[in-house]
Amino acid sequence: MVQLEQDRVARRIIAAIKEQIHSGAYQPGDRLPSTRAFAAEWGASRTTVTAAYNQLNAEGYLIIRHGARAVVAAGLERATGEAPVSTAPPRNLSAFARRLLALPPPPEQQPGKVADFRYGDLSGADFPVPAWRRASNKAILRRGARLRYGDPQGSSALRVALQGYLWRARGINCVPDQIVIVNGSQQGLDLCARLLLDPGNPFVIENPGYPLARHAFAAAGGVAVPVAVDADGLRTDALPPARLACVTPSHQFPLGSVLSATRRRSLLAWATATGAYIVEDDY
Ligand SMILES: Cc1ncc(COP(=O)(O)O)c(C=O)c1O
Incomplete structure (x- = not known):
């Protein structure tokens, strides 16, 4: 997690320096702050800043010489009249990409709100740091004779x-x-979608349900068929024909109900009768 955060900060530093170079704020030959000074300014670690500088060096933006401060390379400033870097989606995208772009964006984080009702965040203080460190040290020392894919x-x-x-x-x-x-539920759902759905195929999704599961199946071209949820979970008495049903039986998202045993049986009977798959998100 610490590594992920460092990578994120390094990417932000890289983007910020590139922007300064493209906009002409940094001119060829200008010296960048030392990694120590830059780290202090950004509240980042020196390791992160050094990694960012090294990446910019590898991409030809900076010239780094041992014992000297990094220098901006020539030829990267934006020519006068040149349009700023476009953030519009590229043209000639695949049908998959166009479906992705049509999906609603994630809700904005609201700064200054009175209470944060976002579910799922954990207290950092509860993370078992010593046990995690012991386990990762043990694992890293057990590396094989050859490192390979x-x-x-x-x-x-x-x-x-x-x-x-x-x-x-x-x-x-x-x-x-x-x-x-897999690398998180999105990759798992994406694999299921690509293996089990063809564009135009209907899929059952709980209503209300997990929007990111709906997105993964919709991006594959599936057509969502929302089915109502009550205190016993998904209403299995009204299941329409579909290629698959994506369900959260042990803890319905977002209402928290548990799918009753009777409904589990009728869900299985529906899948057997129609040849549909059941994707269980046991989050
Ligand atoms: C229903 C549901 N499925 C999956 C996830 C996330 O799983 P992952 O952390 O593997 O992406 C969440 C939420 O955080 C969730 O609410």
Whole structure:
């Protein structure tokens, strides 16, 4: 998490310096602040600033010589009359990209609000830092003799550990080969969408439901068919024909209800009868 935050700050520094160079605020030959001074100004670590400078050096924006301050390279300033960098979406995009662009943007963060009702944030103080550090140190020291690309399905040691966990925590009986490690729920949903839906196929989504799941299936060209939710979860008495249903049975999003056993059976019966898939988001 710390690394992710550092990468994010480094990207912001890189973008800010490039903008200064393109706009002419920094001229060729100008010296940049030392990494120490820049870090203090930005409230960032020196390591982050050094990484940003090195990246700009690799891209030809800066010239870095040992023991001297970084210097702006020549030929990158914007010519007079040249249009500023466009932020409009590129033309000639695929149908997939056009569907993505048509989706509503995420809600803006409201500064200065009285109360923050955003769900899902955790207290940083609850994070088990010492245990995490011990575990990552142990893992990093166990590196193999050769460093190479891993299994695209995910580390087999992790999949074996998850198999045991899924059996203990969820009563799911599977083999590690049936587990795929993804980079967050969006990648998992995107894979499901691309493997199970063709453009124009209807998919069932809970109403109200998780908008980002709806987006993933809609981006693949699926047509959302919202089905109402009540205190027992998804109303399975009114399921329409569809290629798949995306559900949150153990903790309905956002209402929190648990799908009753009777409804689980009727959901399974619907899937069997219609040949539809059930995508369970067990967040
Ligand atoms: C219904 C639901 N699915 C998935 C997620 C996120 O999963 P991930 O952290 O893997 O992206 C969330 C929320 O935070 C959620 O509310």
